[in-house]
Structures are given as structure tokens and as C-alpha cells.
Amino acid sequence: MPYPYHQINEKDIKYFKTVVPSRRMVCREDIKEEYFHDEMPEYGVYVPDLFIEAVSKEEVSAIMRYSYENNIPVTARGAGTGLAGGATCKYGGIMLSLMKMNRILEIDNENLTITVEPGALLSEVADAAKSAGLFYPPDPGERTASIGGTVITNAGGMRAVRYGVTRDYVRAIEAVLPDGEIVNFSSNVVKNTTGYALKDLVIGSEGTLCILTKVTLRLIPAPKFTWSIVVPYDEIETCIETVPKLLQMSFIPTAIEFLETELLDIIERHLNKSFPHRSANAYLIVMFDAVSREEIEKMTNEAAKVCIEAGAQDALICNSDERSASVWSVRAAVLEGMKADSIAQEECDVVVPRPRIADFVKAAKNIGKKYGIRIMTVGHAGDGNIHTEMLRDKHLSEKQWKSNTKACLKELYALSKELGGQLSGEHGIGNGRLEFLEDFIGDRMYRLFQSVKLAFDEKNILNPGKLITFEKTIKEDVLNDR
Amino acid sequence: MPYPYHQINEKDIKYFKTVVPSRRMVCREDIKEEYFHDEMPEYGVYVPDLFIEAVSKEEVSAIMRYSYENNIPVTARGAGTGLAGGATCKYGGIMLSLMKMNRILEIDNENLTITVEPGALLSEVADAAKSAGLFYPPDPGERTASIGGTVITNAGGMRAVRYGVTRDYVRAIEAVLPDGEIVNFSSNVVKNTTGYALKDLVIGSEGTLCILTKVTLRLIPAPKFTWSIVVPYDEIETCIETVPKLLQMSFIPTAIEFLETELLDIIERHLNKSFPHRSANAYLIVMFDAVSREEIEKMTNEAAKVCIEAGAQDALICNSDERSASVWSVRAAVLEGMKADSIAQEECDVVVPRPRIADFVKAAKNIGKKYGIRIMTVGHAGDGNIHTEMLRDKHLSEKQWKSNTKACLKELYALSKELGGQLSGEHGIGNGRLEFLEDFIGDRMYRLFQSVKLAFDEKNILNPGKLITFEKTIKEDVLNDR
Numbered sequence: 001m002p003y004p005y006h007q008i009n010e011k012d013i014k015y016f017k018t019v020v021p022s023r024r025m026v027c028r029e030d031i032k033e034e035y036f037h038d039e040m041p042e043y044g045v046y047v048p049d050l051f052i053e054a055v056s057k058e059e060v061s062a063i064m065r066y067s068y069e070n071n072i073p074v075t076a077r078g079a080g081t082g083l084a085g086g087a088t089c090k091y092g093g094i095m096l097s098l099m100k101m102n103r104i105l106e107i108d109n110e111n112l113t114i115t116v117e118p119g120a121l122l123s124e125v126a127d128a129a130k131s132a133g134l135f136y137p138p139d140p141g142e143r144t145a146s147i148g149g150t151v152i153t154n155a156g157g158m159r160a161v162r163y164g165v166t167r168d169y170v171r172a173i174e175a176v177l178p179d180g181e182i183v184n185f186s187s188n189v190v191k192n193t194t195g196y197a198l199k200d201l202v203i204g205s206e207g208t209l210c211i212l213t214k215v216t217l218r219l220i221p222a223p224k225f226t227w228s229i230v231v232p233y234d235e236i237e238t239c240i241e242t243v244p245k246l247l248q249m250s251f252i253p254t255a256i257e258f259l260e261t262e263l264l265d266i267i268e269r270h271l272n273k274s275f276p277h278r279s280a281n282a283y284l285i286v287m288f289d290a291v292s293r294e295e296i297e298k299m300t301n302e303a304a305k306v307c308i309e310a311g312a313q314d315a316l317i318c319n320s321d322e323r324s325a326s327v328w329s330v331r332a333a334v335l336e337g338m339k340a341d342s343i344a345q346e347e348c349d350v351v352v353p354r355p356r357i358a359d360f361v362k363a364a365k366n367i368g369k370k371y372g373i374r375i376m377t378v379g380h381a382g383d384g385n386i387h388t389e390m391l392r393d394k395h396l397s398e399k400q401w402k403s404n405t406k407a408c409l410k411e412l413y414a415l416s417k418e419l420g421g422q423l424s425g426e427h428g429i430g431n432g433r434l435e436f437l438e439d440f441i442g443d444r445m446y447r448l449f450q451s452v453k454l455a456f457d458e459k460n461i462l463n464p465g466k467l468i469t470f471e472k473t474i475k476e477d478v479l480n481d482r
Numbered sequence: 483m484p485y486p487y488h489q490i491n492e493k494d495i496k497y498f499k500t501v502v503p504s505r506r507m508v509c510r511e512d513i514k515e516e517y518f519h520d521e522m523p524e525y526g527v528y529v530p531d532l533f534i535e536a537v538s539k540e541e542v543s544a545i546m547r548y549s550y551e552n553n554i555p556v557t558a559r560g561a562g563t564g565l566a567g568g569a570t571c572k573y574g575g576i577m578l579s580l581m582k583m584n585r586i587l588e589i590d591n592e593n594l595t596i597t598v599e600p601g602a603l604l605s606e607v608a609d610a611a612k613s614a615g616l617f618y619p620p621d622p623g624e625r626t627a628s629i630g631g632t633v634i635t636n637a638g639g640m641r642a643v644r645y646g647v648t649r650d651y652v653r654a655i656e657a658v659l660p661d662g663e664i665v666n667f668s669s670n671v672v673k674n675t676t677g678y679a680l681k682d683l684v685i686g687s688e689g690t691l692c693i694l695t696k697v698t699l700r701l702i703p704a705p706k707f708t709w710s711i712v713v714p715y716d717e718i719e720t721c722i723e724t725v726p727k728l729l730q731m732s733f734i735p736t737a738i739e740f741l742e743t744e745l746l747d748i749i750e751r752h753l754n755k756s757f758p759h760r761s762a763n764a765y766l767i768v769m770f771d772a773v774s775r776e777e778i779e780k781m782t783n784e785a786a787k788v789c790i791e792a793g794a795q796d797a798l799i800c801n802s803d804e805r806s807a808s809v810w811s812v813r814a815a816v817l818e819g820m821k822a823d824s825i826a827q828e829e830c831d832v833v834v835p836r837p838r839i840a841d842f843v844k845a846a847k848n849i850g851k852k853y854g855i856r857i858m859t860v861g862h863a864g865d866g867n868i869h870t871e872m873l874r875d876k877h878l879s880e881k882q883w884k885s886n887t888k889a890c891l892k893e894l895y896a897l898s899k900e901l902g903g904q905l906s907g908e909h910g911i912g913n914g915r916l917e918f919l920e921d922f923i924g925d926r927m928y929r930l931f932q933s934v935k936l937a938f939d940e941k942n943i944l945n946p947g948k949l950i951t952f953e954k955t956i957k958e959d960v961l962n963d964r
Contacts, residue, residue, distance in 0.1 A: 168650070189835055191867050250773035424676045452678050455930070
């Protein structure tokens, strides 16, 4: 490993000015604080040495070629909406923003694809698809994410139950390798067995293998109706046990979310949003998409029947797109509600086999109690991805909170592993979960990750210290002090 | 590279006898000829030094550990139905059959998954799913393939239009690394962002990165009706131009295949199978799955209308599972028919963007003519994967045939690349397409493939010389002479 890296100096800046005009470069002292961290400052605050906005793959290539030769770390950045501390300059160096590479290049109606630059927002991509009468299904909630960010983190979201995750929509990737070479991973084809599936490896690699400069995404015909059902339950077990039954129907629900009643209290109290039912302990919200009114009626009626047979109190059908949207706006307010209701938050993003969700939720609550941490679970019940939110109340000092959340997370991860789950379902490892990775996947797999990283980036200059690290001895505090 | 490899001797055999009983080991001179090649002897005939049948991951692990320490090449083998010369011992060493590891371990109705050992046949897996009321969609045609083989080659097949390829159904993989370590790639979860997507990299890696010992596959609710339409056209262009229109409907066809009339002649002549329509020049056969009679009627009627509006002569609805199956049995006879109608065959498995199929087919015919090779195209039109069959007629000597097919393939691959396609859509690189790979993907990508191979297998002992090679100087003839 070539650590310590070369510290950017006047000569380097002079070179970079031959690649990009000065107005798209900012030096260390003038870089805005928002670029020191992503949506989770808890997972790392680091000051870049140089901030550059690229507008073309040629610029990205030139910057990488020079950085490779001179051993300068580079971190590509989209909208900075990540939740793992991923797009931060942990070892200083260059923060390379791709947000000015934001063109929607082509919508291909015959091939049902859209080709875009990485800095286009997810909302812009979804809207462009929509105006062509098509549909881009992945929706991780944060629609101001850059599309490149969603690809490089393999963003998930609620609609994964029916439509899958971002990975399932990426047809082709154009990218710059650490040495500056511009390459293509696959092309606009539906099937491909031309050697190793590097496109699939790059998806979810969190900016540690290459820098995206263009992506081609699959679109599907747009559904015409989106309705939902709200299903109240006396007990969380019955609620969760309904999930496999819903998945055995002859059609697949778009989303199956699970909500605890305490969360609804919080959202009502802080955000003044109301939910159509309030007297139960646990709820499922189930979304359906269809192309005809007839079909959506059939879907929601059959699902309602399945839920009631499985022990639900009732099943309220939200029989219009508007009614459905209002229910989901409550679901969307969860994070904001919890932020308003606590001093600090930490999040566990495990995924477990779907039949084990109830076991996880119950055990997680007990683990939280042990550490004086309030635990709220907001489940993507349809795919076993349980966002276990840990809330700090005022009885915990900051120091206690830090050590207790760490101990609590360790137990939650061990629990997930015991239940056959994984460490992260959709937010990724980044910087925030890195300290838990090796324990979770084991030493041999960790070394395999390291080898794969070096196969792409033998100098470890691309977003170093994220997803995988080689520097066990560097103290986080030292890095924070940079 | 540790080439040349260690030649297996008495001492090694003595060790292997401590791992597996003698009845599951066969030495060089007694190995059956069927193990010298896969379904395509054209792509390599090589004699293994030792044939071993493993029954457990522990045996696989012990064999790999010893082979790793002693620099012995190992090639894992399933049913040997591959079409790329993949499961052959190009550098001698051990052929490790997994066909006795063939248990169906679990069908999980709550999770909608099936867990099996790699030697179970695809047909057995599909049948087991069916008897649980579920459906395993991937169907590459060859149902006597081992399930492990379909995973490690990412097998495709006709139903990919609606259901995707094997990759889309693999939840978890247990495998043995070249050094003998047993590892798990993901687990039985729906989403996973716990570091690099190595499960996805392993899928389609053609036995060059690890040896599968267990796979967990996703199942879906079984459709209840499968009907088809047969659509005759005057011209191939109109025929192909219908495809994107069929894909823009609000539901997705299960399969869209394209057939030329000459192929129907051949099948009728040699195999005495008849097709419901015979006076057109080109045909589409389109398959649909549905859960109700109402739905399947709606699908086939709407699709028929789309085809006729797009210029088809007619659209015959095969309105029962039986009628539909009889049409597809003609399609399934294509390879057999061509074998009966020519002295030798070679196949090109390119995939192109769907709107470019007609361009490819027309140009391919002309390229064939130039070399005196009869070219038949059998297209997975729904996914752009065109099996371009090259047939040898008696006017070509064997030598001419060899050099002409090579020249013809070079042009076909260049054409595919020009049209934005790929070298292989579903059969893989193996040994047979290896000589064309570097030209196709470029030098930098080839080196990246090499690095990825070494990240898993730094001694290059796992199925060496397939998908990727490090030994440019070794002549194929020398290898054939082993």
C-alpha cells in the first residue's frame, strides 16, 4: 500500500488547472462544509484537499491518470445523500463531484432504456421515463440522490418486493478505472455472458473500483393504477406472519412495509400527519400496481382477504392513487419524526430471511433495552430489510450513547448473522459499518474483498478506506483530526 | 504463473485415496471418453489425469487444499452439457465431478426458495418446485444440465424475456475457493449490500473462481396457463420490427422467438415435425403465462392485434397448454434438424440490442455467403440473443470449413460489436470463444479480467485456460496432443 498518500501541492494544482478551469476547482480552505460528510456526519467528517467538478469522462480520465501516477486519493461524489459515510475524503485528496455531468442523453423507446450521466438526479430520471410513458422502478426514498450514486451503492427501497433493486435495472456502465482508462461494462443488451460479470461487481462497489461516467438503465411499461391496503394487527407476530402469505398470491405486491404504532404516535405528534387507523399495535401497508382498474380491484380485494384470514383486525383499501399516496407520505415521514423525537439517532440496516423478521424485531427490542436505547423498527417487511432505528433519549450522555450504540450494533449484527441475515440490506458499508464487516463476513472473505479491490485499484487511491480497508492500525481519531 | 503444473503421480493418488474411496476415482487410462469434452467436442478434447466424484463440500475442500499446495489444476464438472468447451481439463489434472452431490435439500415455502446441491439436474429442480406449487423459470433448453452448471455459466434461455436469466434467481452460493476454504456468497435474503457483490461475480464465472457446493434459488408462484401465438410474416424486417412493439404492451411476453422458413423445411424433412403454418418467410412464436384464463385470453388477443397492426399476415392463437407445447417442440428441434442437414456445425451466440436484430441477421447471411457457409439464424428475438448457426455443406473441405468458420466468426463478432452487442449472450466463453475475447473486449478489460481471476485464484489452478488465459504462447495443437 502506498500510504501515506502524496499531499496535493501547488504543482499538482497547476496541472489540474490544465484539465479543468479554475471556476470548477476549490482548494481545501474554501471547500464548503457540506462536502465534508454525507447525510450521516456520524459516519465521518473529513476535509478534502481539493474539490473538482468534472463535466466529461475525458476530464475524469485525465484527473485519474495524474492521480494514479502521483498517488493521490480520489473520491467521486454524487448528491451526497448516502447513509454510510461513503462519499467522503477519509484520507484527504480530491473530492471529484460528478453533479455537473447530469444530462439525460437518450430515451430509447424500442429498447426500453434510458441513458444518463451519473449526476442526473433519480427524480429527473424517473420523471424523464414517465414523460416517455415508461417507468423506472427503483425508489430508495431519497429522490434527490444522483443516479450514479444509486447505481454505485445498488440502492434498494420499498418497491424492491415486486421490482427488485437498482442492480436489476442497470444494462450498461461506462466508467473510468483508477489508472484513467475509460472502459465499458456490458452494453445495451438484455443478456451477456462475455466473461466475468464485472458490471455486476461494479454495482454496489461504493466508488472503490471505478468512477461512473454514464449508465444505461432498463425501463418498463408504466403501471396505470397504484392502490394500497392498510392492515391493522393486535400483535406484531401475526402482522409479520402475513408477509409470506402475501408473497404466495399469484401476483406480487409492489411494497410490503411494517409500522409500529409508536412510530405513528411520533409522526402525529411532531409532524401533524394522520394515518387512517390508529388503534392497533402494528400495521402492514401493502402497495399494488396494475394496468387496469379491474386488475387493481382484484389485487387489493384478494390481498385484503389474505390478511384477514391471517388474523388482521381489518384491511382498509385505499382505492385511489391519491388515498394511497397519503398513506405512504406518513411512511416517508418516519425518519424525520424520529429525528424530532430524539437527541441523536443511529441506524442498523440488516436484512434477514423474510420468515425471521418477527424474531429479529423482538430480540432487537430486548437488546436495545439492555443498553437504555429506544429501538424503533421500520421494516421493508416484504424483503426482510429492517431499518432498526436506535434513538438517544436524554438520560444517556454522549459518551454512553456512543459506547452503548456500538455494543448494541454488535449484538444486532450477531443476531442478524445467527438468523441467516446480512450486515447491510441497502445502505452499504461505506465508512460507518466498516468496523463491523470483517467480523461479519469472516477473515477469508475479507481477504477476498481486499484482493478484488486491488485487482481494480492496486494503489488503493479510489475512495480509500471505504467498504474495505488495509490500514487496521490507523486510528479513526487521527483521521478525524486531519 | 506456476505453469507447467505438477503432474499427478502415485504419491498424489495415495493422498486422494485418503479423501475419497477408490470406487469414486478413475485414473487417466480408464476415464471414459465422454469426460474428454462437453457437448461441443469442436471446442476441445482433453484427457484428465484423474477423475474424482465428490459427495460433500468437505471432500471438495480437501481436494482443493491439496491441489493448491501441490499446483495441480482442477476442473469442476456437472452434466457436461455446456456449449463452450468449458468443463474440460485443458491442462490435464483433476476432473472433479459434482454429479453425486445432487440432493434437493430444502424447499422453503415461506421464503419461496429451493436449496440444492450443484449436481441436481435442472429438470429435477424445476419438478421439485412444481410439486410444491411453485415455479423455477430459467430454462436454457437443456433440462439435463446440472443446476450448478447453469449457475456457474449464468444460463439463459427463451423465457428470459419475461423472467430474466439464471442470475436473477440465485439467492445464495456456498463454494470452495482454490485454497480449499469453504465460503458463502450472500445468504437467503432478498437484498444485500454487504460489500462487494461477489455472488454476482461468481455467477457466470465458468468454474474459474470457485467450485459450487450448494445453491439457494428463488422460486415464484406458478403461472396456471401457458399459451402462444404463431405469427407469419412476408419479410424478416417486418417480423423483427414487431418485437419492440410487443415489449411495449402493458404485460411482458414470456418468450419471443424468431424462425426462418428454411428451418421449418429442415425440421419437417428430417424430423417429421409439423408446424401450424408453412407459407410465410419468417415467423415469430410468442409465449405468454398467466394465472387466469381471462388474463391469458386478453394477453394473446392483444398481442395478436399488435402483430397484425405491425404487418403480420396473421396471428394463430394456440389456445391451450398442449397446442402451445406442440409449437415449441418444433422450435426445440432446431439444433437436431440442423445437425441432420449438414456435415458439421459451428455456432455464434452473439447478443445485440433488440432493435438491431434485423440488421444483424441480414448482414450475417451475407457474411456467410462470402465464405460458402450456410447460415441459419434462430433468434431469441425477445432478448436480442441470436443463435447464428453455421452449417457445413459438402462443397467445403474440412480445412476450408475450419479456416472459413474462423474468418466468418471474426466478422460476425466485429458486426455484433459495431451494433453495440456482445460476444456471447448465454453460452459463455469457455475454451471455444477464448481466442476472440481479447479483440472483443479490448486489452485493458482483458487485463482486468486477468486481475480478477488472480484475486480468487492466484495460482491459476481452477479450470485454467477457460474464459481467460495467461498463456498466449501455448499452441492449441500442443494442448490437443496431450
